[in-house]
Amino acid sequence: MKTIIFDMDGTLLSTEAMYMQSLIQTFKDRGIEKSYEEVYKVFGLPSLDSLIKLEAPEPEKMQLEWQNHYPDFWYEVKVFPGINKMLSGLKVNDFTLGIVTSNTKEEFMENTSQFDFPKYFEDFVFAGETPKMKPAADPILKSLNDLQAVPQSSMYIGDSIHDMQAAHNAGIKFGMAAWGVRDRKVFDNQADYIFEEPQELYDFVINDK
Incomplete structure (x- = not known):
């Protein structure tokens, strides 16, 4: 090679915990409960594709909301x-x-x-x-x-x-x-x-x- x-x-x-916890929080902000196992299924996909796959409402807006939550879990x-x-x-x-x-x-x-x-x-x-x-x-x-x-x-x-x-x-x-x-x-x-x-x-x- x-x-x-x-x-x-x-x-x-x-980075798994940071992304997944911030995604769970993003859904929670909109009154939607998601388990860690549910959101983990999209780990590794681009953020917008992940939200679409999870059937998120307003995925483009939620993408920004998700990204804004990253710093909250940066310690992970x-x-x-x-x-x-x-x-x-x-x-x-x-x-x-x-x-x-x-x-x-x-x-x-x-x-x-x-x-x-x-x-x-x-x-x-x-x-x-x-x-x-x-x-x-x-x-x-x-x-x-x-x-x-x-x-x-x-x-x-x-x-x-x-x-x-x-x-x-x-x-x-x-x-x-x-x-x-x-x-x-x-x-x-x-x-x-x-x-x-x-x-x-x-x-x-x-x-x-």
Whole structure:
């Protein structure tokens, strides 16, 4: 592998609780009760798509309301253990790194401002920059093109079935970031690789180089 493209939420950053709790609160503000399990089903999708899938009233307005609640639960966001060491090691060993995320650029900047992730990556693809987002191939294909990467030596790392579908639709291998996955059964054994922790991913690509 020479090119590794990462998802952000649930892969590099533990953001699940922040997004889900703020979404629950957004529904509650409108008198609608949603359980954590209900809203978790849309985790990993772009925010507007998530609301539409959940049949939210006025999804465009609720998207803004949801985003306004992020800071209320910011204390929930953490970098997964071992991520910075892994990214630093990959960078030093001349791997080409990119990010494909369902966040808008504004969401990404807010969510990552204290973690200094941009120094590791050469390309970023955000929500709204391609005709379709994950699980369609478009954002990964854009990243491959931006990075001038060869699909056969590229891999996408993510934590959701939408990530896996996007990778396979783009014709590249998918590595499951198992450290951010709650339920592996939904992948139906279709992940090309499963990495239990960031160090395992690092060791794999170093040996495969």
